[in-house]
């Protein structure tokens with residue numbers, strides 16, 4: 001296969017959940033190999049309700065079409081970039097000065113009163129102009145969280161370690177559902193700007209409901225950009241920096257970006273909904289014993305998920 005024709009593999013999560021032993025073993029192998037080789041894999045049969053994804057996209061579109069003065073009322077300056085609305089051009093990738101050409105909204109985990117992480121994660125805010133936004137996004141959050149748990153169990157099977165090794169780390173984790181609007185470039189443009197400049201995700205793994213138009217690309221381990229095209233109903237999964245820490249680089253995080261539309265004819269709007277799966281705040285990110293070998297000594301000292309997140313939010317310009 002020519003290098004540029006390479007595509008990431010597709011797997012069906014229902015084979016892992018309820019397939020034959022052979023289907024289950026095959027899922028584990030292809031899923032794990034894909035994360036190792038590409039840091040990306042396409043997942044079907046994930047159990048997240050397609051109608052819910054459509055309803056949520058409708059709500060997201062309604063919100064982003066509101067006037068700027070309304071949207072900015074939902075910015076949360078005390079938790080910049082973590083809850084509520086983040087205006088166009090505000091987030092810039094690590095080591096870049098120019099902001100990404102996107103605006104977005106973050107929904108975080110809701111925890112019961114008295115939970116030790118409740119204040120730390122902070123309250124969500126909700127746009128009163130879109131009454132179904134709260135229910136739809138929280139339901140989607142829960143369904144993506146469930147799918148992620150199963151995927152993390154499959155990854156542990158792949159490595160031959162206790163099945164709940166990773167999924168225990170994400171119980172009550174600081175996961176975030178990000179709802180992104182990339183306007184057409186004719187409407188808003190930042191000179192030198194990109195829809196989403198190349199970056200690695202901070203978290204463990206990311207589940208991306210298919211975007212409403214193309215542009216997502218990943219950088220292969222040998223330095224080639226390849227498109228990640230998803231069909232309706234597929235979820236793309238990628239590995240982030242926190243997983244790489246725990247895997248001591250054996251599953252590296254993968255660089256990816258969202259490129260600008262290639263021509264004025266294709267200058268379409270794009271919406272996407274990544275779900276960033278995070279460990280709980282006090283979870284210590286340190287190499288699993290199986291990944292630390294004489295050939296691959298520990299690459300980083302241990303750090304809590306919370307300290308790591310704050311360090312990265314500073315690099316993104318969100319925290320002082």
Ligand SMILES: O=C(O)CCC(=O)C(=O)O
Nearest residue numbers: 180196211216258272274
């Ligand atoms: O919009 C997308 O498809 C990807 C967005 C992304 O990579 C991110 O927000 O981290």
Ligand SMILES: [Fe+2]
Nearest residue numbers: 199200201256
């Ligand atoms: Fe990303």
